[in-house]
Amino acid sequence: MCLRAMIGNPIDRGQMHLGETLSEPIEALRIVDDYYYYKAIEIIHDRCNHNRENRQNPLRTDAGGLLTGLIYCGECGERLTFNHCRKVVENSTGRHEYRWDVYRCFRKINYRGSCAGQSTYAAWKIEDVVLDVVRSFFDRIRRIPEASQLKAAMRREESTQAKALADAAAAVDKAAKAVAALEDQAIKALTGESQLDLGIINQLMPKQKAALEAAREEYQRVLMVNQAEEEMLEAKRLQARKMAEWGQLFEDAPLSQKQMILAEIIDRVEVRRGYQVTIKFKLTARQFLEPDADAAGDQKAS
Numbered sequence: 001m002c003l004r005a006m007i008g009n010p011i012d013r014g015q016m017h018l019g020e021t022l023s024e025p026i027e028a029l030r031i032v033d034d035y036y037y038y039k040a041i042e043i044i045h046d047r048c049n050h051n052r053e054n055r056q057n058p059l060r061t062d063a064g065g066l067l068t069g070l071i072y073c074g075e076c077g078e079r080l081t082f083n084h085c086r087k088v089v090e091n092s093t094g095r096h097e098y099r100w101d102v103y104r105c106f107r108k109i110n111y112r113g114s115c116a117g118q119s120t121y122a123a124w125k126i127e128d129v130v131l132d133v134v135r136s137f138f139d140r141i142r143r144i145p146e147a148s149q150l151k152a153a154m155r156r157e158e159s160t161q162a163k164a165l166a167d168a169a170a171a172v173d174k175a176a177k178a179v180a181a182l183e184d185q186a187i188k189a190l191t192g193e194s195q196l197d198l199g200i201i202n203q204l205m206p207k208q209k210a211a212l213e214a215a216r217e218e219y220q221r222v223l224m225v226n227q228a229e230e231e232m233l234e235a236k237r238l239q240a241r242k243m244a245e246w247g248q249l250f251e252d253a254p255l256s257q258k259q260m261i262l263a264e265i266i267d268r269v270e271v272r273r274g275y276q277v278t279i280k281f282k283l284t285a286r287q288f289l290e291p292d293a294d295a296a297g298d299q300k301a302s
């Protein structure tokens with residue numbers, strides 16, 4: 001059987017049908033970014049050309065399904081629960097027992113009219129789609145050359161920060177020297193060493209002191225901005241390191257660890273009738289794949 005998941009509904013990337021034509025994506029309506037939109041179509045396409053006879057289901061377990069807690073009915077919004085199904089068939093060739101795992105929409109089962117989705121979905125079908133997308137996600141993280149783009153970006157930001165702080169410090173220094181010079185002139189005027197009029201010096205003094213105060217405040221401001229950016233960079237570094245580690249662990253990890261890793265990178269998986277699967281990654285995961293999304297999504301103080 002060919003899994004013809006109806007992934008790739010243009011509405012997922014925010015396109016509207018206008019009669020026979022499709023609009024350009026409308027960002028406000030988008031629920032999946034183009035990479036995953038097209039990747040999912042590609043995976044489904046590949047899958048249809050594969051022989052599935054030798055399929056095993058290593059994810060069968062009593063400890064819950066791989067996607068327990070993350071998976072929702074896309075039609076009614078209810079969280080799907082993991083269940084085992086069992087069926088015994090007796091015929092001329094004997095007694096056969098079949099077991100399989102499903103994700104079940106209890107709203108559909110309990111209130112028939114309230115959900116347009118299916119009451120159950122074969123677990124392996126959805127899990128395979130999610131696993132393929134997650135694998136390609138980690139592949140992409142690996143392909144970001146050793147997270148070097150991130151490092152380069154960090155170094156750029158760090159050197160910009162250092163320059164801003166040095167400039168602010170230099171401005172404080174300059175203003176302090178101007179005040180000191182003026183004070184020096186005031187003393188010289190008092191002792192008769194200078195011809196400069198003390199009245200003029202006294203007029204200039206408040207202005208110079210205000211300039212020094214302003215320079216000090218600016219220095220404090222830059223310092224705080226730098227600290228905030230440093231903390232953000234540190235958080236990013238930590239995330240990058242974790243993503244890389246998870247990518248290495250994932251394939252051979254036991255189920256419980258796989259569940260944990262998925263919960264860290266995936267916000268939710270939605271399934272609609274006919275196995276339309278939508279995977280929503282967490283922002284912390286997405287930022288490593290979409291440098292632009294980060295810039296657009298983050299409020300930057302500048």
Ligand SMILES: [Zn+2]
Pocket residue numbers: 073074075076077078105107108115116117
């Ligand atoms: Zn439902």
